[in-house]
Amino acid sequence: MSAAAALLRSHHLPVTAQRLAILHAVSRNPHATADLIAEAVRGELGSISRQAVYNALGVFAEKGLIRRIQPSGSAARYEDRVGDNHHHLVCRSCGQTVDVDCATGETPCLHALDDAGYEIDEAEVVYWGTCPRCLKQKK
């Protein structure tokens, strides 16, 4: 039994070919959108429905197997790297996303000063800019 299958089982999730392929695709394509993941899975399985991709990604994100990040103006992206504290750097023109560690240490900005009665469960930091390739194209 593969490690991925074991991971699913440990979260009481039925193991299916689609889910294994989706996990695999997320792992091999960091910061991919649902659409890109569907494409990758099609390369592996032949076909998959859009809904299966959304279902699986939703469940995985909910269980903490993967992390969903939703930069402005772009579709949601998914990544393998969970459980640590890192943020993202997103290119405004092409949407390319890379991981960055935060400048201010271990748990930066994780607590708002005034929570306005909210129950806060996550702080998301996104750096916006232009990636090297797009910078070059502009000039």
Place this chain on the structure above:
Amino acid sequence: MSAAAALLRSHHLPVTAQRLAILHAVSRNPHATADLIAEAVRGELGSISRQAVYNALGVFAEKGLIRRIQPSGSAARYEDRVGDNHHHLVCRSCGQTVDVDCATGETPCLHALDDAGYEIDEAEVVYWGTCPRCLKQKK
């Protein structure tokens, strides 16, 4: 001449009834979506096209007259409050958004440790949670 008109002129933007109404609507409806703003403008002008709203909001945001924030799973929202350093607290279930000041001081998390060659122009912090009203409904 109104202050809003002067503001537009100072940015070399032609002054139109639609733009004035949009500025007004953004100012009176903090964190409103494009759709809500269109509604507000219709209350003032009678009608406006969707495209005019998107155009104006886009230009205003680009020029720094307003700020655009794009929480996950919700449409983009716009606000009047620019030039200061504040973040947002977004309810996962109803999308309600409130301003928060950051816990770590003046310019928190504004510089990534490793910029990966990117030219960074903004750092966006979003706190995710559940608002008091939705908390109550759950129970």
Place this chain on the structure above:
DNA sequence: GGATTTTTTTGACAATGTCCATTTCTTGAA
């Protein structure tokens, strides 16, 4: 193996934006 539960598929639908061509308006200058 067989029943039950969950997932996957398929198709329709909704929300948020964008693109394009045409019309209308604003601006700046004669």
Place this chain on the structure above:
DNA sequence: TTCAAGAAATGGACATTGTCAAAAAAATCC
């Protein structure tokens, strides 16, 4: 004041991203 040029607004089509619901298929548990 009026005119020409440029910019913005309109209206309609379209793309993307995601959700909903019902039926078919597959996985799990006993």
